[in-house]
Amino acid sequence: MTMLQDRLAQLQQAVAEREAQQLMRQPVTVEHYNGRLITIDGQPFLNFSGNDYLGLATAPEVLQAYADGALKLGAGSSGSPMVTGQHAIHRQLTETLSDWLGVERVLLFSSGFAANQAMLHTLAVKQDTLLLDKLSHASLIDGALHSDARMKRFAHNNMSALARLLEQEPQSMVVTEGVFSMDGDCPDLAALRSLCLQHQVPLLLDDAHGLGVKGSEGQGSGPAQGVANSELFCLMANFGKALGVAGAFLGASKTVIDYIEQFGRHYIYSTALSPATCAAVLKSIDLCRKQHWRRDKLYNNIKKFRILAADLPIMNSDTAIQGMVLGSSEQAVNASKQLKKAGIWATAIRPPTVPAGSARLRITLSSQHSDEDIALLVQQLRLLLL
Ligand SMILES: Cc1ncc(COP(=O)(O)O)c(C=O)c1O
Structure with missing residues (x-):
């Protein structure tokens, strides 16, 4: 068997094993x-x-906005936001998100997966320990594994387990989700905020399943629990769930977003969201709020x-x-x-x-x-x- 045949045989075997385990x-x-x-x-x-x-x-209004957006602004953005991919509609969308969610600045991404990768990969440094909830989404786990930091996981929604880890790991960042994607339960965000404040560590939140559905105008899990989105070090949420379109964003203070804009490779080296998508998301936010x-x-x-x-x-x-x-x-x-x-x-x-x-x-x-x-x-x- 040549090396190439051997490699293909390994792939076939892995798929066959998955099938045998009923996991296809x-x-x-x-x-x-x-x-x-x-x-x-x-x-x-x-x-x-x-x-x-x-x-x-x-929603008919969202579909119409998509169609009008494509006709007027184009089906594709044609480039990275750093080249010519950022159009006026992208600016309009980031400003609308800042206003709706109460965060200083926002950056758009083509998916939540990419946004989570950018958030952890860009913000965590070598001396950090990323403390992730045990049930964190694959995009957070991979983002943490690809970063320079170490990763440790705490028992699901367990504040005492997290508190113990924070004692051991003073230089850490806490990462969790507003609504867990497979269990549907939520952490106590007010308790998490207090714990993070006490230890002076950043709190990063993936609110993919909270945006749109939690909070009086759908501003997400934080506001629904009395925690302002501006109190988070960084917020990630996407447009492909409750908002019904596609894409995602990171929202945070000007300092954090300025940094990700300069050093976030997933942002810099990726084609910006399509203008038509931005138009549809804007309409969807409008309906979601009202x-x-x-x-x-x-x-x-x-x-x-x-x-x-x-x-x-x-x-x-x-x-x-x-x-x-x-x-x-x-x-x-x-x-x-x-x-x-x-x-x-x-x-x-x-x-x-x-x-x-x-x-x-x-x-x-x-x-x-x-x-x-x-x-x-x-x-x-x-x-x-x-
Ligand atoms: C909790 C969570 N984070 C991130 C993602 C990734 O988002 P996207 O589907 O926009 O890539 C998903 C969904 O797939 C998710 O459930």
Whole structure:
């Protein structure tokens, strides 16, 4: 066998092992999407798997803004923001974000993954220890691993575990999420802020699942818990979840953002967001701030679901992300298949995305679900467990 053949054989073996462990990931192709319903292989399903929590991905005003933005401003930005990729609409979007979220400056990124990489890779120095919540998203873990700093993880949402680490590691940065993507639970941000202040260390927050849905005008998890976004050392959130579009940003003080603008390689060496996308995000923010009914409906749906499913093994979450841990990957995959037969799409989440033995159904609720949709979901979940 040549070295090249050997390399290919290794790749094949890794995929075969994954298959044998029932851990193969297979993207599905959605043929039609309207938020509440998705069509896959010609069959419509009630969608309980997306992150379009407020139904903004198909709001007619957002679609119109996208189309107008493309016609007037272009489908692509044509370059890095440092060359000719920053257009007037990018400035408008960063200023709108600063105003909405109460942060001094904002930088735009093409994805939350890139923004998290930039945040940790650029801000952490060699002498730092990055202290990450155990359940942090892969983009934060990779950002920390690629930085010059050391990484340590604290038990999920556990303030005493973090306090102990802070005693041992005086030069650290604390990194957590506003709403955890697989469990749907939230840290006590006021307690975290106090702990970080006490130790004089920066607090960095990924609020991918909090922006838009938390806070009176959707300003996110911090404001919803009485912590101003300006009290964070750096905030990351993206536009592809509750805002229903794509892209992301980092928001912080002028000093922090000026630094990332100069030294953040993910920002400098990457094509800026498309102007059409910026136009759509601006419209989405506008609707998100004004149309309180979207959040009200979402929270009513969450409440309804939790009342109906109170006797089922659902995780403790008051957010749009509701998990039902089933144990093995096989059990989670079978449950997801059974639900599909009843016309319900709820994705099975397996290791390594979640810890071994905690494979689950990740159910996400949106403002677009009706009472009947939720009742049907709970009825089918109950059948699964009988
Ligand atoms: C908590 C969290 N952070 C970051 C990301 C990455 O964001 P994006 O999908 O915009 O790359 C995601 C979602 O994929 C996420 O759930």
